[in-house]
Amino acid sequence: MSQKISRAVIPAAGLGTRLLPATKSQPKEMLPIVDRPAIQYVVEEAISSGIEDILIITGRGKRSLEDHFDYSIELESVLAAKDADHVIDALRKIAEGADIFFIRQKEPKGLGHAVNCAHKHIGKEPFAVMLGDDIFLSEPPALQQMIELYQRRPGVIIAIQEVPADQTRLYGIVSGEALTQDVFQVSDLIEKPDADKAPSNLAIVGRYIFPPEIFQALQQTTAGSGGEIQLTDAIRKLRGEVPIYGYRFLGKRYDIGSRLSYLTTNIELALQRPELRDDLLVFLKDLIGEKLPTSLT
Secondary structure, three states: OOOOOOEEEEEOOOOOHHHOOOOOOOOHHHOEEOOEEHHHHHHHHHHHOOOOEEEEEEOOOOHHHHHHOOOOHHHHHHHHHOOOHHHHHHHHHHHHOOEEEEEEOOOOOOHHHHHHOOHHHHOOOOEEEEOOOEEEEOOOOHHHHHHHHHHHOOOEEEEEEEOOHHHHHHOEEEEEEEOOOOEEEEEEEEEOOOHHHOOOOEEEEEEEEEOOHHHHHHHOOOOOHHHOOOHHHHHHHOOOOOOEEEEEOOOEEEEOOOHHHHHHHHHHHHHOOHHHHHHHHHHHHHHHOOOOOHHHO
16 A cells, blocks of 8 residues: 655755856746745645645755745834735745745765655655656646555656657656557666667656665666766666656746746736736737737737
């Protein structure tokens, strides 16, 4: 019988070099998407999926992450004087949705190393991993979909999506057999292969569920691509020990890791806000001097 998934780890220690100079003194996870920092979308997805305990892996210069998920008594006092109780309630909700803990990754040794930093906190329970710069929007939440799959098929669950052939070098890529339209039995995983060496175009993206065995695999994993401890390499070690499933989630993923994707994510999510949509559409139409595609009108 599978155990309940109530804990999530959010690695947020990366340097965000693709978004410099904006990330020189501000974590990329704190960059605003419309009016919320990116990581807040991730935390809200976790809470909506039934997660009760969240561990955020940070690094030097990322104290603002801790401050964001804490109370701000001084700010609340100013807002109270302006009778802005509804704003205070919204700010408090950020800090009260789950128990949120923080630990530092003291050296930038890669995603696998960051996840292994959670070992003592997680112990011997299954848990979720959610990348702090990947936003998933769906109903039900993507992580909830994966948790429900885990209840039926305990093992490693990896969110996957199709990517263009020229982008396989940016992702871990899986191969395997389709069990259903959306569930794949993974037979192999390769970290960032060139297009001619990629076994498929199914890329690992931003959400995982792991049994506790992943920690032993991580401790046995040496530095791989980029001189870092790759999470994909550790998952590969679990082949034959626990089932590994790729899940093609229902919904949309937004990656804010590059300048273009960050800008397009802001525009698309702003267009989903009723109070912003009409005025933003007028602005965009005036800016480009022609009608937008029918899908946006």
